[in-house]
Structure formats: structure tokens, C-alpha cells
Amino acid sequence: MEYNPTLPIYLQTANAIKRDIVTGKLPPGAKLPSVRDLAVEYTINPNTVSRVYKELESEGVCFTRRGMGTFVTEDSAKIDMLKKEMAGTLIRDFLEGMEQLGYSRHEAITFLENEK
Amino acid sequence: MVLESREATKTYGRKTAVDHVSLELEAGFVYAMLGPNGSGKTTWMKMAAGLVKPNSGGILYQNQPIGIESKKEIAYMSTEPYFYSWMTVADVGKYYEDFFDDFSMEKYHQLITSMELTEDMRAKKLSSGMMAKLKIAVTMARKAKIYLLDEPLNGIDLLARDEIMRTILASIEPDVTMVISSHLIDELERVADAVLFMKEGHLIRQCMVEELRISQHKSVADLYREIYGHGGEAVC
Numbered sequence: 001m002e003y004n005p006t007l008p009i010y011l012q013t014a015n016a017i018k019r020d021i022v023t024g025k026l027p028p029g030a031k032l033p034s035v036r037d038l039a040v041e042y043t044i045n046p047n048t049v050s051r052v053y054k055e056l057e058s059e060g061v062c063f064t065r066r067g068m069g070t071f072v073t074e075d076s077a078k079i080d081m082l083k084k085e086m087a088g089t090l091i092r093d094f095l096e097g098m099e100q101l102g103y104s105r106h107e108a109i110t111f112l113e114n115e116k
Numbered sequence: 117m118v119l120e121s122r123e124a125t126k127t128y129g130r131k132t133a134v135d136h137v138s139l140e141l142e143a144g145f146v147y148a149m150l151g152p153n154g155s156g157k158t159t160w161m162k163m164a165a166g167l168v169k170p171n172s173g174g175i176l177y178q179n180q181p182i183g184i185e186s187k188k189e190i191a192y193m194s195t196e197p198y199f200y201s202w203m204t205v206a207d208v209g210k211y212y213e214d215f216f217d218d219f220s221m222e223k224y225h226q227l228i229t230s231m232e233l234t235e236d237m238r239a240k241k242l243s244s245g246m247m248a249k250l251k252i253a254v255t256m257a258r259k260a261k262i263y264l265l266d267e268p269l270n271g272i273d274l275l276a277r278d279e280i281m282r283t284i285l286a287s288i289e290p291d292v293t294m295v296i297s298s299h300l301i302d303e304l305e306r307v308a309d310a311v312l313f314m315k316e317g318h319l320i321r322q323c324m325v326e327e328l329r330i331s332q333h334k335s336v337a338d339l340y341r342e343i344y345g346h347g348g349e350a351v352c
Contacts (some may be wrong), residue, residue, distance in 0.1 A: 003305075003306055005302075005305045005306075005329070005335030005336070005337060006329060006333045006334055006335045006338065007329055007333065008326055008329045008330045009306055010328060036285070036288070038180075039285045039288075040285045040286045041280050042306075042309065043278065043281050043282060043285065043306060043307065044285075044306045044310065045146055045285075045306065045309055046145070046146075046285065046288055047145070047146075047309055048306075048326065049308075051326075056343050081215065099238060100128070
């Protein structure tokens with residue numbers, strides 16, 4: 001994975017895992033890799049991985065079973081909501097970018113409709 | 117705090133290699149020690165490893181001065197190749213097993229296999245990338261509390277660097293402390309909890325890297341440029 005070195009690694013990693021959850025690559029109830037395995041897979045610091053899992057837990061996207069590991073939530077409504085939240089972030093970033101270029105919201109939508 | 121450097125100073129003739137360096141290392145953290153060649157990284161590590169005696173000040177491991185006891189729990193990987201040229205990969209393992217009580221032959225086998233080294237390879241015939249892997253394997257096969265890795269990524273290609281970084285990460289047990297020196301910053305950006313910047317024998321700055329990214333949207337490379345680029349006063 002390509003990281004932006006000026007943004008927190010734990011947020012970038014959490015977002016990558018969320019993408020895998022909403023696309024079904026990590027299905028509801030799936031077990032996430034151990035802290036060490038994820039650190040090796042992404043070549044990142046193990047303490048950062050712990051922080052990633054804490055963040056995902058606090059958002060209700062994952063849960064931890066003592067001694068068993070961290071799992072994707074089994075609540076599919078929660079996953080749908082997460083997907084919509086992520087879509088919302090993309091839309092807001094897009095609209096903000098268009099506004100900076102001087103386009104109105106209406107013009108931005110026209111751009112979207114004409115984009116193949 | 118697991119290791120404390122108190123005003124540690126080492127001079128060679130008229131040159132001060134390490135100048136009153138004070139720092140505290142916490143268990144379970146990965147530290148990147150950064151700075152140009154000649155900034156004192158190697159000399160400081162050698163003092164922490166008990167191979168070089170400070171002229172003044174000192175280094176404490178678990179509140180005790182560095183010595184025979186600390187050497188049992190602090191693994192040091194130097195930049196110089198330190199195997200006899202006649203040795204095979206298998207000989208290197210046996211040599212280490214004789215020296216260190218915490219050396220695990222099983223772990224060594226697992227590490228050399230995962231990095232595609234074989235026991236019959238001769239040390240003198242290894243490429244620089246393979247030699248770097250052998251050094252890492254033999255160091256990480258010790259069950260130490262602190263690992264001091266001096267330039268583990270120097271002079272080897274990108275793929276070997278990735279492999280070595282992954283091997284290091286896979287070997288970190290909870291509560292183990294790592295200090296990795298380098299002048300390659302990109303490789304350590306994602307791996308370090310904290311960075312220690314050395315310049316002309318001084319520790320001139322230390323910084324938690326996620327905090328740097330969170331609060332200042334800066335990379336370690338940005339900070340490095342600020343510190344060494346124009347001698348400016350970087351904040352962190």
C-alpha cells in the first residue's frame with residue numbers, strides 16, 4: 001500500500017481496512033490478522049496497528065474477543081452505514097475541490113453527469 | 117524506561133564522536149536514529165552495546181551500568197561484516213549459538229529460510245543484499261530485550277530492504293525495544309514510533325512520528341530537511 005508520509009499512518013491503514021470491509025473482501029464476522037501479521041503485511045509499526053484496531057473498535061466497525069483476536073462486525077446495517085459514510089466523504093472532497101475551482105454545486109453535478 | 121543515556125560522551129583523540137547525549141528509551145518502542153555519517157550514531161550504539169566505554173557520563177540498562185549482564189539482553193548488529201570468510205551460513209549460526217545463551221537455532225533456521233539463504237552458502241561469496249539478510253537473521257535469532265541495528269538497510273536494493281524490514285517487524289516481541297540507525301528515512305517513516313536526530317555528536321531532536329503527522333502534517337523526511345537542510349530550528 002502507498003502511504004502519504006504527511007498523514008497519520010493509523011488513519012490511512014484504518015481506511016484501507018474499511019474499504020476491504022465495505023467491498024466484502026473482509027466479510028462480516030471475519031477475523032482480522034494479528035497485530036504482528038498486519039504490521040508485517042503493511043510494513044508498519046506494531047503499535048500503530050494496535051491503534052488501528054482501537055480506532056476501528058471505537059467506530060463499531062470491529063470488535064475484539066479476549067484472547068481470540070479482532071473481528072469485523074456482524075452487523076450488516078453498520079457496514080452499509082460505513083459504506084455511505086465513505087461515499088459521503090468522497091462527495092464532500094469532490095464538491096470542495098470543485099468549489100475551489102470556482103464551480104457552483106449545480107455545475108459540479110453537471111460535470112458528474114457528463115463524466116463517462 | 118528500559119535504557120537511559122546520561123550525558124554519554126566519547127572522544128577519539130581531539131574528536132568528540134558523542135557529546136553529552138542524554139535520552140531515555142521505552143520498552144515496546146521502535147526508534148529510528150537518524151543523521152548523516154559521522155553524526156555519532158555508531159559510537160552511541162557501541163556504547164549501549166558495551167563495546168566502547170564512554171569517557172564521561174554513561175548508559176544504564178534497567179538502571180544498571182552497561183556491562184556483562186546487559187550484553188546478555190542487548191543484541192547489537194554492527195555495520196562491519198564480522199564473520200570469518202571461511203564460514204558458511206550454518207557456521208555463522210553455530211558461532212552465535214556458542215556466544216549467546218539467548219540464541220535460538222530454530223528461529224535462525226526459520227529466518228534464513230524465509231529470506232532464501234541456505235546453510236551451505238559461504239559468507240565471502242554472499243552479495244551485499246544476502247550478507248545484510250544473514251546479519252539480520254543471526255541478530256534477530258537472539259531473544260534479546262533490546263536490538264540495536266546499525267544501518268541494516270545500507271547499500272542494498274529496494275526488495276532486500278523490504279524483506280529486511282518485514283523480518284524485523286515479524287521478530288518484534290511485545291516489550292522489546294528497537295533502535296534502527298539509518299540515513300534512509302523513507303524506509304523508517306512507517307516503522308518507527310519515534311525518531312532521534314543526531315548531528316555532530318549531539319542528540320539535537322527527538323520526536324514521536326505519528327504525533328508529527330497528526331499535529332503538523334509533516335513527514336519525518338520534511339523534518340529531516342528542516343533540521344539538516346539549513347540548520348534551521350525545527351519544532352516538534
